Structure formats: C-alpha cells, structure tokens
Amino acid sequence: MKRIISILIENKPGALARVVGLFHQRGYNIETLNVGPVFDGSYSRMTVTTRGSENDVEQITKQINKIIDVIKVSDLTEGEHHEYEFILVKFIHNEKIQKILKKLNGKIHEKDKNAIVMSAWGTSSNIEIAIKAIGKANLLEIVRSGSIGLHEGEKVLKI
Amino acid sequence: MKLSGGDLLLRALREEGVKFIFGYPGGAALHIYDSIFKQKACDHILVRHEQGATHAADGYSRATGKPGVALVTSGPGATNAITGLATAYMDSVPLIVISGQVQSHLIGTDSFQETDMIGISRPIVKHSFIVQDTKDIPKIIQEAFHIATTGRPGPVVIDIPKDKTDPTKLYEYKKPKEVSLRSYQPRVLPHPGQIKKACKNILSAERPVIYAGGGVILGNAHKELIALNKLLKAPVTNTLMGLGVYPAKDKYFMGMLGMHGTYQANMAMHNADVIIAVGARFDDRITNTPSLFAPNARIIHIDVDPASISKIINADIPIVGQVKESLNALINEIKRSKIKIDTEALESWNQQVAQWRQKHGLDHELYLQKTKSQMILPQVVVQELYHATNGNAWVTSDVGQHQMFVAQYYHFNKPRRWVNSGGLGTMGFGLPAAMGVKLAFPKDEVVCVTGEGSIQMCIQELSTCLQYNLPIKIININNEALGMVRQWQDMNYGGRHSASTYSDSLPNFVKLAESYGHIGMKVTKKAELKKTLEKAFSMKDRLVFVDVYVDPNEHVYPMLVAPNGSMKDMWIKKNVKA
Ligand SMILES: Cc1ncc(C[n+]2csc(CCOP(=O)(O)OP(=O)(O)O)c2C)c(N)n1
Numbered sequence: 001m002k003r004i005i006s007i008l009i010e011n012k013p014g015a016l017a018r019v020v021g022l023f024h025q026r027g028y029n030i031e032t033l034n035v036g037p038v039f040d041g042s043y044s045r046m047t048v049t050t051r052g053s054e055n056d057v058e059q060i061t062k063q064i065n066k067i068i069d070v071i072k073v074s075d076l077t078e079g080e081h082h083e084y085e086f087i088l089v090k091f092i093h094n095e096k097i098q099k100i101l102k103k104l105n106g107k108i109h110e111k112d113k114n115a116i117v118m119s120a121w122g123t124s125s126n127i128e129i130a131i132k133a134i135g136k137a138n139l140l141e142i143v144r145s146g147s148i149g150l151h152e153g154e155k156v157l158k159i
Numbered sequence: 160m161k162l163s164g165g166d167l168l169l170r171a172l173r174e175e176g177v178k179f180i181f182g183y184p185g186g187a188a189l190h191i192y193d194s195i196f197k198q199k200a201c202d203h204i205l206v207r208h209e210q211g212a213t214h215a216a217d218g219y220s221r222a223t224g225k226p227g228v229a230l231v232t233s234g235p236g237a238t239n240a241i242t243g244l245a246t247a248y249m250d251s252v253p254l255i256v257i258s259g260q261v262q263s264h265l266i267g268t269d270s271f272q273e274t275d276m277i278g279i280s281r282p283i284v285k286h287s288f289i290v291q292d293t294k295d296i297p298k299i300i301q302e303a304f305h306i307a308t309t310g311r312p313g314p315v316v317i318d319i320p321k322d323k324t325d326p327t328k329l330y331e332y333k334k335p336k337e338v339s340l341r342s343y344q345p346r347v348l349p350h351p352g353q354i355k356k357a358c359k360n361i362l363s364a365e366r367p368v369i370y371a372g373g374g375v376i377l378g379n380a381h382k383e384l385i386a387l388n389k390l391l392k393a394p395v396t397n398t399l400m401g402l403g404v405y406p407a408k409d410k411y412f413m414g415m416l417g418m419h420g421t422y423q424a425n426m427a428m429h430n431a432d433v434i435i436a437v438g439a440r441f442d443d444r445i446t447n448t449p450s451l452f453a454p455n456a457r458i459i460h461i462d463v464d465p466a467s468i469s470k471i472i473n474a475d476i477p478i479v480g481q482v483k484e485s486l487n488a489l490i491n492e493i494k495r496s497k498i499k500i501d502t503e504a505l506e507s508w509n510q511q512v513a514q515w516r517q518k519h520g521l522d523h524e525l526y527l528q529k530t531k532s533q534m535i536l537p538q539v540v541v542q543e544l545y546h547a548t549n550g551n552a553w554v555t556s557d558v559g560q561h562q563m564f565v566a567q568y569y570h571f572n573k574p575r576r577w578v579n580s581g582g583l584g585t586m587g588f589g590l591p592a593a594m595g596v597k598l599a600f601p602k603d604e605v606v607c608v609t610g611e612g613s614i615q616m617c618i619q620e621l622s623t624c625l626q627y628n629l630p631i632k633i634i635n636i637n638n639e640a641l642g643m644v645r646q647w648q649d650m651n652y653g654g655r656h657s658a659s660t661y662s663d664s665l666p667n668f669v670k671l672a673e674s675y676g677h678i679g680m681k682v683t684k685k686a687e688l689k690k691t692l693e694k695a696f697s698m699k700d701r702l703v704f705v706d707v708y709v710d711p712n713e714h715v716y717p718m719l720v721a722p723n724g725s726m727k728d729m730w731i732k733k734n735v736k737a
C-alpha cells in the first residue's frame with residue numbers, strides 16, 4: 001500500500017542523506033521525495049512516498065524518528081489528508097497532451113513554433129493517470145515534484 | 160585565554176571526564192596531537208592499528224559505562240576505524256571517534272588521504288558531526304557525549320578538517336550550560352497504563368520467564384531486575400549481551416538462551432505463557448524462526464528504543480521507557496496489586512525447568528572428570544579459568560566456539576564483567592577490548608579468552624600492552640582451526656572443511672608473545688592445565704599468553720536447529736536432537 005510520510009528535519013548538512021540512506025539500509029524503496037526549508041528556514045519539511053504494509057511503515061517511521069536530526073515524523077496515510085503533486089512538461093505541439101494537462105490545472109508557460117512548456121498539478125494518482133495517457137510520442141521532458149501533503153482538519157505537523 | 164581548535168577539543172574532552180584517548184596519528188590529526196602533547200589533559204594510548212583503538216575505547220566503555228574515545232587521522236585512519244564503529248553500533252556502546260579530515264578547501268577534490276568519513280560511517284553511527292566552525296568544537300563535543308550516552312546509547316563520529324585545528328587561529332572557549340536539542344529528547348518514562356497491564360499479566364501468569372538483555376546493563380538496572388525477581392521468583396535467562404545482569408549463581412538463573420543457549424532456557428522460552436523481555440531485542444540468534452517463536456506466550460517488552468519493539472516479534476504489551484524506571488514502576492505496581500502470584504503454579508514451573516536442566520543441562524563439572532586421554536576439552540579450559548580467577552575476572556573474548564564456551568561455562572555474577580562483540584561478531588575484538596578494560600580497572604584481573612584465529616586479527620596490540628604495561632592474561636583456546644566455521648561445515652556441508660584449517664602454518668605463540676616482550680606458555684596435556692593457569696595468574700605484573708591446545712573435534716551444543724526450527728528444536732550433542 002502507498003504511504004505518505006511527512007518529516008520535519010533540522011536544516012543541517014547531511015541530514016537529508018541520513019533519511020534517504022535509512023530507507024536503503026532498512027530495505028525500503030523511496031517512490032517520490034520532496035524537501036524544502038519551511039518557517040524560519042532552520043528546519044525542512046520532507047515528504048516521502050513509499051510502499052509497505054502497516055508493520056513496515058510503523059517500523060520505518062520509528063527508525064526515522066531515531067535519526068537525531070529528525071524533529072517529527074507523521075504518516076499522513078494513517079488518516080484523512082490532502083496530497084498533491086506538481087509536474088512540468090515540455091512537448092512538441094500536440095492537442096491531446098494539452099488537453100490532458102488542461103484538465104489537471106494545466107498552464108502554458110512557454111510556447112514557440114516547436115515546443116510547449118506546461119505545468120499541471122493534482123493528486124498523484126491523477127498525475128500518474130495523466131502521465132500514462134500522455135505516452136511517449138511528442139513528449140520531450142517531464143519532471144515531477146513528488147507528492148506533498150498535509151493532514152486534513154485540525155491535525156497539524158509543526159514544532 | 161584564547162585557544163586553538165586542538166586545545167578547545169582537549170579541554171572539552173577533559174570536561175567530559177575523559178581519561179584516555181586511544182589513537183594513532185597522521186597528517187590531518189597532527190595539530191590535535193600537538194595539543195595532546197602540550198596540554199596533558201588526557202593520557203594518550205598509542206595503539207598499533209586504528210581498529211585496536213576503537214575496540215580498546217569500546218572495551219573501556221563497556222566496562223565503565225563511560226564513553227571511550229578514539230582518535231584517528233583521515234583516509235586510511237578513518238576507514239580502519241569502521242569495524243570498531245560497527246561493532247559498537249550493533250551493541251549500543253557509547254563510543255566517540257574523532258577523525259581528522261583534510262583541510263576544508265580540499266574536501267571533495269580527492270586530495271591526499273581524503274575519504275568521506277561522515278558518508279562511510281553514516282549507517283553505523285548513532286550520529287555524526289563535521290566541524291565547520293572551530294568555535295563550535297566545545298559545543299559539538301558536549302552534544303556528542305550527550306547523544307552517545309543517553310537513550311539507546313551508540314557511537315558518535317566527529318570529523319574535524321585540519322584547518323579547524325590550526326594552532327595559529329585562536330578562539331574563546333564557550334559552550335552552553337547544558338545540551339538542548341529540539342530534535343532529540345531521549346528521556347522517556349513508561350506509560351502507567353502499560354505498567355498496569357503488564358503487572359496484571361505477570362501476576363496471573365503460570366509459566367513466566369524473564370528474558371533480559373544488554374539493555375539492562377546499558378541502563379544500569381541490574382539491581383532493579385534482581386529486585387523484580389525477588390517478588391516473582393520466575394526463571395530468568397540472559398542474552399549473550401546480558402550475561403551478568405542476573406547473577407549466574409542464583410537458583411532462578413537458567414543460563415543464556417538462543418542459538419547456543421541452555422536447553423532449559425530455550426525450552427522455558429518456548430513453553431512460557433508470559434515472557435518479560437527487558438532490554439533485549441529478539442535477535443535472530445535468539446528467536447530461531449520468528450513465526451514459531453513461543454507460541455503460547457504473551458510478550459511484555461520493555462525497551463528504551465521504540466524501534467526495537469515489535470520489530471521481529473509482536474509485543475502484546477509494549478513498554479517504551481528507560482529500563483530502570485520501567486522496572487521500578489513495575490515493582491511498585493506489583494507490590495500494590497491485589498492479585499497475588501500463583502505460587503503453586505510458579506513452583507511447578509520452576510520444577511519443570513529443573514527437570515529440563517537435569518535432562519540436558521550443561522555439565523559444569525567436566526573438569527573433574529577422569530579420562531584416559533590427555534586431550535583438553537575447550538569447555539574445561541573455561542571451567543578451570545573460572546576457578547583460577549575465583550569467578551572474579553573481567554573476561555573479554557573474540558568470536559567463535561571459544562566465545563560460546565565462555566558464555567556457557569564462566570558464571571558471570573556481575574554486570575559488565577563479560578565483554579564481547581555479540582551483535583557484529585567481530586573477530587579481533589578481544590585483545591584491544593581487554594586493554595581498555597585493564598586501563599579502567601588496573602588492579603583487577605582481566606582475561607581475554609580467544610581463539611588462534613581471532614587473536615591474529617589484532618595481535619599487533621601485544622606491542623601496545625608492553626608500552627603501557629598492561630598485564631592482561633590471554634587464554635588462547637587453540638583448536639588449530641576456525642572452529643565455529645568448521646562446526647557449521649561438519650553439520651551442514653558434509654564435513655568439507657573449506658578454508659577453515661591451517662594447522663601447518665600457525666605461529667609459535669609462545670615465541671610470538673616473547674618477541675613482544677611478554678611471557679608465553681603452552682599447554683597440551685590435561686594434567687598441566689590447572690598448574691599452568693595458576694602460574695600464569697600468579698604473575699601479576701606480566702602479560703601472559705597461555706596457548707592451550709584443545710580437542711579440535713569439539714562442537715558447541717546445544718544448538719538451535721535451523722532453518723525452520725523453533726526454540727525447542729535443539730541439537731543436544733553430535734547428531735542427536737533433543
Ligand atoms: C572479522 C570476522 N571475519 C570472519 C568471521 C566469521 N567467523 C566467525 S567464527 C570464525 C572462526 C573463529 O576462529 P577462532 O578465533 O579460532 O575461534 P574458534 O571458533 O576456533 O574457537 C569465523 C571465521 C567473523 N566473525 N569476524
């Protein structure tokens with residue numbers, strides 16, 4: 001089952017590597033990874049998506065929590081949550097691709113006689129569907145931000 | 160007064176109470192070595208290989224409970240420290256490794272003796288620091304010691320680029336009054352609700368077992384463990400790492416459990432209705448096949464590390480907390496409780512354990528047996544050693560059959576006395592670890608029980624022992640083979656001894672010891688064993704290397720049947736299953 005794990009981590013050299021390394025050491029895969037400083041910039045918020053059973057995720061969140069630089073960890077998939085992903089796509093003029101992306105909040109950022117650059121965002125499952133539908137033809141480049149997410153309602157992950 | 164980076168470091172170490180630095184110099188660490196020379200803040204012990212430095216610091220730490228400190232240079236110095244770090248990490252030992260690093264502006268350029276120490280050591284340390292600003296050194300040292308010693312302890316690396324210890328750059332010595340890390344709050348108290356639940360289960364148990372591990376030593380909670388069992392009178396077993404936390408001479412003690420645990424300990428675990436796991440982690444060398452583990456037991460698991468709980472065996476009642484506080488809470492709850500222990504059930508349970516012990520328990524009087532053959536059994540070496548030292552020695556060991564024989568036959572009555580690499584199983588650990596123990600307790604008897612294979616992995620430290628006058632005793636249980644490997648080959652590979660023997664090319668250990676300036680003794684006959692050991696131990700101020708040739712065909716038993724066995728499935732002697 002797909003899991004979305006949110007991590008607050010000190011913005012220190014090597015901290016990110018400790019988290020990424022841990023997934024590998026403990027035999028779990030990272031599907032997507034997003035990280036950036038938040039609030040005063042002294043710490044970052046990471047979102048990692050992975051696959052695993054309830055037990056796997058319990059074990060991995062415990063292990064992440066043990067990393068000294070990690071301030072907080074939360075498994076968003078445990079409850080209701082918001083989750084989105086952002087993509088940028090460069091492609092050769094093509095109606096079909098434009099249409100698919102338009103449906104996902106698509107926006108054109110650059111257009112010349114050969115190619116178009118568009119952005120889009122949506123739930124990562126919709127993004128996945130879109131990527132499949134786009135296929136390979138006419139596609140030049142695609143880049144994904146990886147999932148980001150928040151708990152629904154009153155629950156807040158903050159220090 | 161302003162200080163250089165090296166001087167800041169030494170002062171910070173002294174303030175942490177560091178007496179010894181085990182180390183080996185080299186370019187990137189030379190500023191620090193100059194500070195060591197000038198400041199005389201701590202005694203430096205010059206080892207002969209950085210692996211020796213880490214194991215010696217580790218041994219010091221295991222014996223005293225205080226962090227041991229190793230200092231190495233960059234590149235090969237740092238990589239030589241890796242095995243020692245991994246050893247300490249697996250056994251949760253607070254070890255501090257300070258590594259020199261190339262100058263900051265050279266990092267990333269493949270400069271001479273550059274390795275990414277932080278990167279290489281990342282998976283085998285509790286935490287690591289790289290010094291980016293010299294004036295932070297005191298604070299970093301303070302945090303490193305705090306992290307290494309609190310919560311579930313573990314090794315910490317501090318990597319210091321050479322320019323950060325430049326003797327011409329001086330700084331004020333400043334550090335906070337106390338450590339405060341928002342991301343690390345290791346002190347956890349047990350949840351009262353969980354303690355209540357545990358108490359209820361324990362008191363209504365008919366076949367309880369206490370399964371205590373190295374966490375009880377690390378948490379300094381052996382007194383609490385003994386106090387708990389004063390109330391319960393349940394059979395107790397210790398892991399390899401936990402030996403000594405519960406006195407071996409106590410009548411409720413069943414011996415070690417697991418792969419080479421006693422018959423009664425493994426049977427009791429398998430048949431228990433409640434298992435009280437304290438500071439133990441259900442290692443695969445304990446549980447055998449996890450799905451077949453203790454089928455009828457409710458598991459109460461006390462550990463300071465939440466990640467250890469339900470990792471391998473699901474805990475019915477997890478208790479996350481310091482072992483000491485948790486045991487105290489449990490004891491108080493039991494005293495308050497209205498439920499009374501079913502003493503009758505306990506009695507028949509203890510009788511059952513006694514029957515198991517009688518049936519297939521270890522024979523602790525093998526040394527009294529009269530046999531025609533003069534061949535020495537390795538088990539008898541340990542039994543004679545126990546008597547020669549009145550059971551009071553600090554014993555380190557290496558890895559293999561000899562290690563298991565010590566665990567089985569040397570009765571440890573106090574915690575910390577047994578110093579071995581249980582988690583990583585590092586051959587080469589024993590001798591340097593014994594140096595660390597001897598420096599910590601110079602008046603006590605310190606013995607390294609080793610094998611002719613293991614001892615050759617850090618034999619160079621004999622030279623260190625001469626330089627610092629460390630009169631430890633080395634008992635080399637010489638079976639002329641990588642005995643444990645050969646045992647597996649006998650049992651699982653049709654007796655094909657692939658790369659496990661070398662009897663034609665062993666060194667003359669007596670001459671070897673002598674050439675290092677020590678005393679060597681060789682024993683080949685049973686009749687000489689006791690006398691030789693007594694003679695060795697009478698030489699109080701000399702290191703004596705006793706090379707004991709033993710029966711090379713001995714195997715370690717019991718041994719859990721694997722794969723697909725449970726804890727009740729054991730080989731009890733050659734070709735015989737219980
Ligand atoms: C550094 C290292 N390499 C390999 C092993 C695998 N190993 C485990 S026991 C053993 C044999 C040890 O031989 P010896 O020290 O003579 O002890 P014995 O089993 O003969 O008592 C080996 C090679 C290990 N534990 N550590």
Ligand SMILES: [Mg+2]
Pocket residue numbers: 559610611612636637638639640641642
């Ligand atoms: Mg051997």
